[in-house]
Amino acid sequence: MSSAWTHPVCGPCYDELEPGREPVRLRDPELESCCACGFPTRSGIYYRRDPDRFPRCTRDHDDR
């Protein structure tokens, strides 16, 4: 699967996507733009989903 499906998301947006679930976070996160709200975030949370579901997604994520 291509990396276009792995999106950085901020904490509040993850909460909306997966209410009540504890996200997996990177230990040393980089500054990224949240694919859901578009704001910069250092949450270290990555979420796998069809990029069509994220209108703000740049589809330009690095491979991880």
Ligand SMILES: [Zn+2]
């Ligand atoms: Zn994305």
Ligand SMILES: [Zn+2]
């Ligand atoms: Zn967000």
